[in-house]
Amino acid sequence: MDPRAVWTRRSFTHASLATVAAAGLLRPGNETAAAAEPSAADGFVDAHVHVWTPDLDRYPLAEGFTRGDMQPPSFTADELLAAARPLGISRVVLIQMSYYGFDNRYMLDCMAAHPGVFGGVGIVDHEQPDVADTMRGMAVRGVRGFRLYTNREKAEAWQHSEGIKRMWTAGAEQHLAMCLLADPDALPAVKAMCQAFPNTPVVIDHFARIGMRGAVDPQQLAMLTDLARFPTVHVKVSAFYALGTKAPPYDDLEPMIKALRNAYGAERLMWASDGPFQLAEGQGYEPSLALIRDRCPFLSSRDRDAILRGTASRLFFS
Ligand SMILES: [Zn+2]
Secondary structure, three states, X not given: OOHHHOOOHHHHOOOOOHHHHHOOOOOHHHHHHHOOOOOOOOOEEEEEEXXXXXXXXXXXXXXXXXXXHOOOOOEOHXXXXXXXXXXXXXXXXXXXXXXXXXXXXXXXXHHHHOXXXXXXXXXXXXXXXXXXXXXXXXXXXXXXXXXXXXXXXXXXXXXXXXXXXXXXXHHHHHOOEEEEEEOHHHHHHHHHHHHXXXXXXXXXXXXXHOOOOOOOOHHHHXXXXXXXXXXXEXXXXXXXXXXXXXXXOOHHHHHHHHHHHHHHOHHHEEEEOOXXXXXXXXXXXXXXXXXXXXXXXXXXXXXXXXXXXXXXXXXXXX
16 A cells, blocks of 8 residues: 555645744754653643654654655654643644664554553554454554555545455444544545444544535535534644645634534534644644634534544544
């Protein structure tokens, strides 16, 4: 599986990421802010952040990636926590970064170094016959989901892939989520998978990337709200920097968030930043959190608590 065939980060990310470091967020000296582990249960949960380390000797990149692909050059767990904790974010779900391919060690090591602080979503090779065992082994270490990149073509092929069926079956048996970075046109095939695997938890990233090319397409949004009929499906309200007008305060995304809240209920939505990309200059961690915490007047305080803490807590920290 070559994730870049579907998802090229450069096409998804419009902001200059190198400027994150220039903004001072990533100064190594800030790591002291992460020294004390707070009591994590009450804080916000960011359900989607990628971390990586410039230590390529210990954590080499997958074939085809170079150090130059890493933008910003460093976004370690400590750098992440230094940015998250001042905002009241106490737990974060780490999403295996494409740079590392199927080598989930850096993510797993970060999880082990900060017990209770990090959840995990891994990437496994579904072509391997023992993929269910691999998933089980990672679940023991706290991983609760597995990422799949998909467009329409790939999602349509899933129904004929023994490896994908093994993954979705293992997901149902072990209550591990299939975490889909899907294009909008993949949603009909995703629906077919949800019908075929009614007990497999599903998390759809970044509103299924509706609005990536600008305005939210109502037909695409209708496909996404239609999936709410499956009680296993959840949606990440996330990656605001990449959707709609792609500029804070991201108010233009409020109607889409409202439609999803009405369809799914807040207990099946979860906020996420998609750091470090959301932290780029002109975007920011705070405005991403603030859209759910302070804006969206249609959200009740219970809705906000579910989206900012409860849903991700249930899926990724239990
Ligand atoms: Zn991401």
